[in-house]
Amino acid sequence: MSDATTDLRSVTIDDSGLSAPTPEIEQERKVAIFDLLEDNSFRLPEREGRAVPPPPYDLELCIRERRLVFDLTGDSGPVAEFHLSLGPFRQAVKDYFQICESYFDAVKKLPPSQIEAIDMARRGIHNEGARLLQERLEGKAEIDIDTARRLFTLICVLHWGG
Numbered sequence: 001m002s003d004a005t006t007d008l009r010s011v012t013i014d015d016s017g018l019s020a021p022t023p024e025i026e027q028e029r030k031v032a033i034f035d036l037l038e039d040n041s042f043r044l045p046e047r048e049g050r051a052v053p054p055p056p057y058d059l060e061l062c063i064r065e066r067r068l069v070f071d072l073t074g075d076s077g078p079v080a081e082f083h084l085s086l087g088p089f090r091q092a093v094k095d096y097f098q099i100c101e102s103y104f105d106a107v108k109k110l111p112p113s114q115i116e117a118i119d120m121a122r123r124g125i126h127n128e129g130a131r132l133l134q135e136r137l138e139g140k141a142e143i144d145i146d147t148a149r150r151l152f153t154l155i156c157v158l159h160w161g162g
Helices: 023-038 087-109 112-136 145-161
Strands: 008-014 057-064 067-074 077-085
Touching: 008 023, 008 145, 023 087, 023 145, 057 145, 077 087, 087 112, 087 145, 112 145
Parallel strands: 008 057
Antiparallel strands: 057 067, 067 077
């Protein structure tokens, strides 16, 4: 028996209107969604005395009018929709793109010790983006760091295609 939490039972990305991802980006997306569905924590706080439908939820992520949208649905229909400004994520996403490009290039031609150093930097930037996401969702949703990391990857995927 697994101790994994699965508050999200499905995750989709509405990437209509975005350019096709590179093979590396598509792989990052697939891995993030797979890992997210294996283990995630996504809790909604009660709001203004209204009970929140319990998980599991279906999550759709998209960018609408330059805003990141989290659209949650449960067994009984729509549960919540959050709109977050993309502005606070821009620098973290830009830094993550740059380090990922370095990492993808390094894997092809550098020795393992140098790849490891770049990967450590990549993980650090990834953690910063995850913490930023947790801050931006404060009061809307409670997510653990692993869920935040995987969702940050998907936010980056949406930016890559934009």
